[in-house]
Amino acid sequence: MERNDPRSRSDAYGSRINRSHSPLLANFVPWASIVLASILPIFPVATALPIVPPLGLLMLLAWRLVRPGLLPVWAGMPLGLFDDLYNGQPFGFAILTWSMIMLAVELIDTRLPWRTFWQDWFSAGILIFGYLGAGWLLSGGQPTVHSLIALVPQLVLTILLFPIAARLVATLDRFRLTRWRAV
Numbered sequence: 268m269e270r271n272d273p274r275s276r277s278d279a280y281g282s283r284i285n286r287s288h289s290p291l292l293a294n295f296v297p298w299a300s301i302v303l304a305s306i307l308p309i310f311p312v313a314t315a316l317p318i319v320p321p322l323g324l325l326m327l328l329a330w331r332l333v334r335p336g337l338l339p340v341w342a343g344m345p346l347g348l349f350d351d352l353y354n355g356q357p358f359g360f361a362i363l364t365w366s367m368i369m370l371a372v373e374l375i376d377t378r379l380p381w382r383t384f385w386q387d388w389f390s391a392g393i394l395i396f397g398y399l400g401a402g403w404l405l406s407g408g409q410p411t412v413h414s415l416i417a418l419v420p421q422l423v424l425t426i427l428l429f430p431i432a433a434r435l436v437a438t439l440d441r442f443r444l445t446r447w448r449a450v
Contacts, residue, residue, distance in 0.1 A: 288444055288445075289445075292442075292443055292445075293443050293444065296439055296440075296442065296443040297330050297334075297337060297338060297439075297443070298342075298346070300326055300330070300435075300436075300439055301323055301326045301327050301330065301346050302323075302346070302349055304322040304323045304325065304326040305322065305323030305346070305349055305350040305353055305354070306323075306353055307322050308320075308321070308322055308323075308353070308354070309353055316417045316420060316421075317417065317418060317420075317421045318420055318421055318424065319421070320421060320424050320425035320428055321350075321354065321395075321398065321399070321425065322432075323346070323349075323350045323353075323354070323361075324350070324361075324364075324365065324368070324395070324398055325391075325395075325425060325428060325429060325432045326432055326435075326436070327342075327343070327346060327365060327368070327369075328368070328372070328391045328394060328395070328429070328432070329391075329429065329432040329433045329435070329436040330436050331369065331372050332372065332382075332387040332390065332391060332433070333387075333433050333436045333437060333440070334436070334440055335376050338369075340369050340370060340373050341366075341369075342369060343362075343365035343366035343367075343368060343369035343370075344362055344365070344366050346361075346365060347361035347362035347363070347364065347365035347366060348361070348362050350365065356402055356405070356406060357405060357406070357407065360401075360402065360405060364397075364398050364401055364402075368394050368397075368398065371394060372390070372394070375390055384430075384433070387433070388426075388429055388430065388433075391426070391429045392426045392429070395422065395425050395426055395429075396422060396426075399418060399421060399422050399425070403415065403418055
């Protein structure tokens, strides 16, 4: 077969021609992954110390930092509302904190001319610390030094899980943008 033969090109590129992204999949995957991550922490066995990370918040931060501009700034409110149903904090806590986190990330995006993964991880760590600290203060329990020390494993685990969440978001993003054969 000759090099400029159209049939040889169709073998190499034909699988990508006449395909488009699924708009339903492209819009559904980020929201569904955050909602699913908000539900997941209710399944592990209860422990004496808070060890299970806030997976919904972790996925929200990962989507927002890995794919800036994909989720609107107001997405913190409805996703926080859903997380409030499962996280055990007073109702409205996740609505307020997730909305504030989305605004803070938007502020970071507009102020920094460029970002690296390390800056994203550092930003996520600061925001996670603020979220868990606010939850510790507003949970209705007595804020003591012992309860603060008990919060440290959850904080460390959540911050260390951010790269895994970012990798999962990158994989979900590739899946979200797969091309589907036009009918």
